[in-house]
Amino acid sequence: MKDYPDKMTREQARRFGDDVLNIVGQIPRGRVTTYGIIAALAGWPSHARMVGRTLRYTPGAEAMPCHRVVNSVGRTAPGWAFQRTLLEREGVTFRPNGHVDMSRHLWQPQ
DNA sequence: TGCTTGACAGAAG
DNA sequence: CCTTCTGCCAAGC
Numbered sequence: 001m002k003d004y005p006d007k008m009t010r011e012q013a014r015r016f017g018d019d020v021l022n023i024v025g026q027i028p029r030g031r032v033t034t035y036g037i038i039a040a041l042a043g044w045p046s047h048a049r050m051v052g053r054t055l056r057y058t059p060g061a062e063a064m065p066c067h068r069v070v071n072s073v074g075r076t077a078p079g080w081a082f083q084r085t086l087l088e089r090e091g092v093t094f095r096p097n098g099h100v101d102m103s104r105h106l107w108q109p110q
Numbered sequence: 111t112g113c114t115t116g117a118c119a120g121a122a123g
Numbered sequence: 124c125c126t127t128c129t130g131c132c133a134a135g136c
Contacts, residue, residue: 007132035118046131052117053133069117077117097124 008044016042020054021061027068030091031107032100034072041109052077068107074099 008016019042027033035048044050055066067086070076074095076083084094093101 013133039118046119047133048118049116049131050118050133054117056117057134066117071117072119075117080117083117 008047016044016047016050017054017058019043020051021058021064024055024061024064024066024069026109027065027107029065030105032068032070032074032087032092032102032105033107034070036072037108038069070100074102076100 020038023033023038023041035051036045038051039045039047042051051069055061055064055069067083075098076087084098087100088094092105095101
């Protein structure tokens with residue numbers, strides 16, 4: 001029972017990238033969302049990892065509030081400690097274990 | 111063509 | 124809460 005889409009075509013991958021950036025741009029200040037949620041909103045639920053790759057390697061992603069994207073348990077991106085500072089600046093609180101307090105800041109569109 | 115790498119997710123212990 | 128493992132899938136080599 002295949003419950004995920006087939007492999008992306010070049011065109012679909014391009015559109016996926018655009019959608020990811022558009023969605024990231026909609027995350028409100030002081031809120032965060034996850035790679036999985038973004039992938040699902042873009043129409044490819046099983047591509048959470050590709051969302052991360054897009055943000056990491058797409059030129060121009062730095063101009064987006066990509067620091068508001070964390071993994072499903074609120075962990076910040078590996079190798080980017082400054083992300084925490086950026087989030088704290090806009091009021092995002094962290095738990096003792098170093099994860100974002102998701103119950104308080106998780107955002108998802110209607 | 112086949113194996114390895116990840117800004118991931120979720121379950122198990 | 125943390126570690127480990129499995130599933131996932133485009134990219135790199």
